[in-house]
Amino acid sequence: MSWDFSTEPEFEAKLDWARRFVRDEIYPLEVLDLDHATFRTIAAPLQQQVKDHGLWAAHLGPDLGGQGYGQLRLGLLHEILGTSELAPYVFGCQAPDSGNAELLAIAGTEQQRERWMHPLLRGEVLSAFSMTEQGTGSDPRQFTTSAYLDGDHWVLNGTKWFVGNASRADFHIVMAVTEPDAPPHHRMSMLIVPTDVPGIETREIGLMNDPEHKNPVWSHCEVTYSDVRVPAENLLGHRGEAFALAQQRLGPGRIHHCMRWIGVCRRAFDMLCERAVSIDVHGSLLSEKQTVQNWVADCAAAIESARLLTLHTAWKIDQVGAKEARTEIAMIKYHGAAVLHDVIDKAIQVHGSLGFSTDMPLEQMYRWARAARIYDGPDEVHRVTVARRVLRGYQPAKVPTEHIPTRRAEALERFRDHLELALAAQ
Numbered sequence: 001m002s003w004d005f006s007t008e009p010e011f012e013a014k015l016d017w018a019r020r021f022v023r024d025e026i027y028p029l030e031v032l033d034l035d036h037a038t039f040r041t042i043a044a045p046l047q048q049q050v051k052d053h054g055l056w057a058a059h060l061g062p063d064l065g066g067q068g069y070g071q072l073r074l075g076l077l078h079e080i081l082g083t084s085e086l087a088p089y090v091f092g093c094q095a096p097d098s099g100n101a102e103l104l105a106i107a108g109t110e111q112q113r114e115r116w117m118h119p120l121l122r123g124e125v126l127s128a129f130s131m132t133e134q135g136t137g138s139d140p141r142q143f144t145t146s147a148y149l150d151g152d153h154w155v156l157n158g159t160k161w162f163v164g165n166a167s168r169a170d171f172h173i174v175m176a177v178t179e180p181d182a183p184p185h186h187r188m189s190m191l192i193v194p195t196d197v198p199g200i201e202t203r204e205i206g207l208m209n210d211p212e213h214k215n216p217v218w219s220h221c222e223v224t225y226s227d228v229r230v231p232a233e234n235l236l237g238h239r240g241e242a243f244a245l246a247q248q249r250l251g252p253g254r255i256h257h258c259m260r261w262i263g264v265c266r267r268a269f270d271m272l273c274e275r276a277v278s279i280d281v282h283g284s285l286l287s288e289k290q291t292v293q294n295w296v297a298d299c300a301a302a303i304e305s306a307r308l309l310t311l312h313t314a315w316k317i318d319q320v321g322a323k324e325a326r327t328e329i330a331m332i333k334y335h336g337a338a339v340l341h342d343v344i345d346k347a348i349q350v351h352g353s354l355g356f357s358t359d360m361p362l363e364q365m366y367r368w369a370r371a372a373r374i375y376d377g378p379d380e381v382h383r384v385t386v387a388r389r390v391l392r393g394y395q396p397a398k399v400p401t402e403h404i405p406t407r408r409a410e411a412l413e414r415f416r417d418h419l420e421l422a423l424a425a426q
């Protein structure tokens, strides 16, 4: 096994370009309070530039219109894209579209890829991933949205919750119970549901970071499906396979979230440090106060540790696949979310009232960061996963393996001859 922390010069050049492009072309859009339609119009020529530089839809293989960079290089790119919430859209890799395109690539038929995936990759349509049901998001075995076959159509009924971009999407990928009598993890299937069919009702939900749902890239919705009919061929993958497919979709997606959080952390950290060397109070700069120095040092170490853990996880996915990297994926999800929160929190504190005001982006970053501990599975569930998998490597022991009196008795027995000789020689 080799360890190498360098990036190939050709890819580093692409990252340099992305860094400049995001800072010079995308950051200015953040402060214009754009609505969704205006943002899409302004973003279109920027998206073309991204395509010209070979960084469009970087999450898929070349055979599917993407770049085939692998998770590690994608991680490095997402670190840059994370610095602005508008950037993933401009680079054609925003959730939920990126994960949905991956799902269609993994499980879609030729016709499904042609009809849904390719337009998604070209940025012509938007999609939503409709899975969560209120109060049971952490335990998908309890979902009740269901579908049955009626002739050559599926008939879908149920209510989903917090579906990202449902009100703007051209199609939803919906998880529904189609095999009620199967074991819990094999009861659901995935259906592709175009949003122009009758029976779909969406209600946009106000969020902590977007109470009036004005965000230019995101909406989050409650969606009710009432006798929605879709052709039988809109089944994605096999019947009863939704749970396994969702795991495949969410694993790499979590890595991308985590790398974007590192980008957010760095931007907040830059603000923290700039302010620390700029403000003079009680006779010295903030950067000369030991408490602030502790924050700088602790945040720098926390960001670096989260970054390395994320990149290592990405590397492991590239080596052995997302399934084998489940422990690492779960670990970085809650660890990264905590680091994200703490770094922004310290940056706000260093700015005092300015940090709490809307004159700085920190308060908005802070409110959005709170969601990181919930979406794609709450912290507690990921901790359970990690603890269970870690504990599998241990056996119960009546007497602790490291119990010193027991070890001493064994060692005395084993080295008795040497000890007796040594004693005799004294």
Ligand SMILES: Cc1cc2nc3c(=O)[nH]c(=O)nc-3n(C[C@H](O)[C@H](O)[C@H](O)COP(=O)(O)OP(=O)(O)OC[C@H]3O[C@@H](n4cnc5c(N)ncnc54)[C@H](O)[C@@H]3O)c2cc1C
Pocket (backbone or CB within 6 Å): 096, 129, 130, 131, 132, 133, 134, 135, 136, 137, 138, 139, 161, 162, 163, 164, 165, 220, 371, 374, 375, 376, 377, 378, 380, 381, 384
């Ligand atoms: C910003 C955002 C975007 C989202 N986007 C989408 C989307 O596009 N599509 C979609 O389908 N869903 C989406 N979701 C929903 C998300 O996946 C769920 O919120 C998440 O899975 C948790 O489910 P829940 O909210 O129903 O929480 P619940 O299942 O109601 O859990 C509530 C709380 O119970 C605790 N808990 C749960 N299980 C355990 C346990 N085993 N041990 C200890 N404590 C536990 C946790 O503290 C948890 O926060 C999004 C959510 C957010 C916040």
